Amino acid sequence: MPESKKHRPFARFMHWGMAILVVGMIAIGFVMIQKGLPRPVQNFLFITHKNLGVLMLVLIVVRMAYRWLRPPELAPVALPPVQRMAAHLSHLGLYLLLLIMPLAGYIRVRAGGFPIEFLDQLDLPTLVPRSKELAAAAKAVHYYGSYALAGLVLLHIAAAAYHGLIKRDGVMSRMWPPIGK
């Protein structure tokens, strides 16, 4: 296949779909742990966060498998080697955190003995044993991971804005639009 000016349509669709979901999940996560929220609101946010989070785990596995099996074949953009390296590392960090966060969330909730409503409806078994220690460790991973992910996303958006608005070097336009050729 000749080198393309854009990421593949499926990769772009997944990128933007998941970008909305991830930003939503981070926002819900930080809001739902605030004290003084009305109980029904807090319950609704927790249920949304847990169930959407498990869906994100499925989506990221599909996305990473696709990325690995059909890597982008992009026409090169002239970038200083340090910037190229920084982009690779930050994308790798995003992928890893997108995997670690829902996994840690799942383990934290299941090891703590709590429900994940839609998995329970489907009668799917719990895949981790109940354990206070495991729940506490996964909680810590989820907590520190959430700051690392939020920080990396901010950096990523700043880098995208730099490429799209200041440098106008084609990096932004190869991830846009979310659908279509």
Ligand code: HEM
């Ligand atoms: C991409 C996926 C996810 C993101 C970005 C995310 C993000 C966050 C953030 C920002 C917080 C607030 C900070 C904190 O206390 O840790 C949080 C809390 C929490 N998340 Fe997630 N989360 C994700 C997936 C999940 C999943 C799949 C579950 C469970 C099935 C889950 C369960 C929880 C719980 C129970 C809390 C409350 C804090 C605690 O008691 O551990 N999260 N999440």
Ligand code: HEM
């Ligand atoms: C306003 C928000 C965002 C903008 C403008 C944006 C923009 C971009 C652009 C232009 C690229 C292509 C870079 C390249 O081709 O070298 C990219 C790649 C990527 N973005 Fe975003 N992004 C945004 C939000 C997010 C969010 C929230 C996430 C997930 C946490 C994310 C994860 C990724 C990943 C993992 C890649 C690497 C794709 C690959 O080559 O495999 N992005 N983004």
